[in-house]
Amino acid sequence: MKFTSAISSVASLASLAVYASASYISTKEVSGRYFVDSDSGEAFFLKGVDYQPGGSSSFEDGSDPLSDVESCTRDIVLFQELGINTIRIYSIDPSIDHDECMTKLAAAGIYLLLDVNTPIYGQSLNRDEPWTTYTESYLTHVFAVIEAFAGYNNTLGFFAGNEVVNNETSAEASPHYVKAVVRDMKEYMGNHTIRQIPVGYSSADDLDYRVSLANYLEAGPAEDAVDFYGVNSYEWCGENTFEGAGFDTLVENFENYTIPVFFSEFGCNLVQPRLFEEVASIFSNNMSKVFSGGLVYEYSQEDSDYGLVSIADDGSVTMLSDFTALSAKFATATTSGLSTASASARPTTYLDYYNNIDFNTTIPDTLASTVIADGLNSTYVRGAFVKISDLSSNYSIYDVSGDAVDATMTTKIALTIPTDSAIEQTDSDADEVDSSASASASASASSTASNTASTSDSTGSSASATSSSSSSTSSSASLSNFVSSSEKMGVAALLAAAVGLAVV
Numbered sequence: 001m002k003f004t005s006a007i008s009s010v011a012s013l014a015s016l017a018v019y020a021s022a023s024y025i026s027t028k029e030v031s032g033r034y035f036v037d038s039d040s041g042e043a044f045f046l047k048g049v050d051y052q053p054g055g056s057s058s059f060e061d062g063s064d065p066l067s068d069v070e071s072c073t074r075d076i077v078l079f080q081e082l083g084i085n086t087i088r089i090y091s092i093d094p095s096i097d098h099d100e101c102m103t104k105l106a107a108a109g110i111y112l113l114l115d116v117n118t119p120i121y122g123q124s125l126n127r128d129e130p131w132t133t134y135t136e137s138y139l140t141h142v143f144a145v146i147e148a149f150a151g152y153n154n155t156l157g158f159f160a161g162n163e164v165v166n167n168e169t170s171a172e173a174s175p176h177y178v179k180a181v182v183r184d185m186k187e188y189m190g191n192h193t194i195r196q197i198p199v200g201y202s203s204a205d206d207l208d209y210r211v212s213l214a215n216y217l218e219a220g221p222a223e224d225a226v227d228f229y230g231v232n233s234y235e236w237c238g239e240n241t242f243e244g245a246g247f248d249t250l251v252e253n254f255e256n257y258t259i260p261v262f263f264s265e266f267g268c269n270l271v272q273p274r275l276f277e278e279v280a281s282i283f284s285n286n287m288s289k290v291f292s293g294g295l296v297y298e299y300s301q302e303d304s305d306y307g308l309v310s311i312a313d314d315g316s317v318t319m320l321s322d323f324t325a326l327s328a329k330f331a332t333a334t335t336s337g338l339s340t341a342s343a344s345a346r347p348t349t350y351l352d353y354y355n356n357i358d359f360n361t362t363i364p365d366t367l368a369s370t371v372i373a374d375g376l377n378s379t380y381v382r383g384a385f386v387k388i389s390d391l392s393s394n395y396s397i398y399d400v401s402g403d404a405v406d407a408t409m410t411t412k413i414a415l416t417i418p419t420d421s422a423i424e425q426t427d428s429d430a431d432e433v434d435s436s437a438s439a440s441a442s443a444s445a446s447s448t449a450s451n452t453a454s455t456s457d458s459t460g461s462s463a464s465a466t467s468s469s470s471s472s473t474s475s476s477a478s479l480s481n482f483v484s485s486s487e488k489m490g491v492a493a494l495l496a497a498a499v500g501l502a503v504v
Contacts, residue, residue: 048086230264238271263294
């Protein structure tokens with residue numbers, strides 16, 4: 001669906017939005033160098049973890065971290081114990097249902113950063129020979145991930161690539177292909193989703209490419225520039241300082257960056273147990289003027305030994321010493337009231353040179369123009385919040401001492417479900433507006449056709465309308481108040497119609 005403006009009443013959107021939900025989890029958007037709350041405009045700082053139980057390399061189609069409701073409920077309990085507001089997931093199967101897990105994350109006030117690639121052949125770019133994998137089939141997978149998660153308000157952003165550039169060969173071959181994927185994702189969303197979700201990139205912990213690639217990816221036409229940049233950094237190990245770990249250099253490197261930058265991975269494990277002393281610096285005024293927080297690598301214990309928890313074969317989870325250390329550090333790190341700084345306008349032209357990378361400014365033509373224009377078929381599950389009532393997991397949780405912990409999550413946010421009569425009334429109102437908009441569009445088309453002989457071309461302008469309704473939070477709110485899948489998506493579509501948005 002691509003929305004273009006039609007003549008109608010904009011005021012009806014606000015009234016219908018309030019009518020549809022008394023409270024909700026607000027979306028986040030990019031404004032300057034920060035993610036900001038779409039309602040309040042307050043800067044949003046990421047305090048989170050990277051989450052891929054089993055490890056990215058073991059990912060297979062048919063399951064992922066948000067497809068098993070028992071497991072994700074168990075882990076949300078632990079997310080809340082950590083005090084986080086964001087998780088990152090590296091691999092997702094878009095063909096399966098994620099509604100309940102995403103709804104529970106929303107209820108807990110937790111946002112998702114999602115990589116659109118997977119380790120499965122044909123579902124990621126070959127970093128050394130990207131032209132062999134940049135195909136319509138690959139992009140179809142990427143668009144399916146977008147379709148599956150664009151409907152959730154707590155989808156914070158998509159990573160178009162993770163550490164694609166990590167050596168001399170990939171630095172020469174891949175940067176402009178990353179931009180091509182970013183462009184294709186943005187164009188697809190512009191045509192087929194109501195919300196334009198930010199698209200970014202996560203860089204390797206390599207000083208040869210990190211900053212130059214960041215500068216290249218933010219530059220150029222808006223349609224193929226990243227909206228945010230993640231830095232994978234493991235430079236702070238054990239006891240260290242802001243200067244000793246080189247964080248002062250990181251701030252200096254990105255002090256003129258025009259879009260949000262944050263740690264997409266951090267948490268060196270060369271010194272164990274990990275102390276996570278860097279948390280205090282990340283959420284300090286020293287860094288908040290440039291960096292928007294970060295995510296610790298990683299939630300579950302895997303072969304690389306970065307885990308915060310250990311997951312047993314029976315599904316039970318035990319907190320490790322790193323968990324308690326990080327929880328204590330996060331508890332003392334505030335994400336509100338931090339210093340912020342304005343940014344210069346994003347560069348729309350390229351520099352003459354970017355160190356150590358091929359800064360080709362000719363972006364490959366898309367190989368999925370038909371899919372971008374027409375959209376996907378039904379091979380994905382379009383996500384939406386659903387009614388849920390069970391806040392407990394059947395899996396056991398144990399603290400670092402081996403004592404059992406209650407495996408029941410709490411809620412921070414609830415959505416009020418519109419009554420049947422409200423939905424029927426909204427249907428009726430929308431039908432009337434839609435009919436009016438269609439008539440207006442037909443008249444406009446007829447007028448344009450009659451003037452073809454004297455008018456060589458015409459320009460249409462697109463417009464988008466946003467609305468906000470008052471939000472409220474309650475630690476004891478019932479999760480049965482969450483809006484159902486059909487109601488949520490139906491009302492969203494009807495609200496679009498209510499302001500005269502014609503689908504073309």
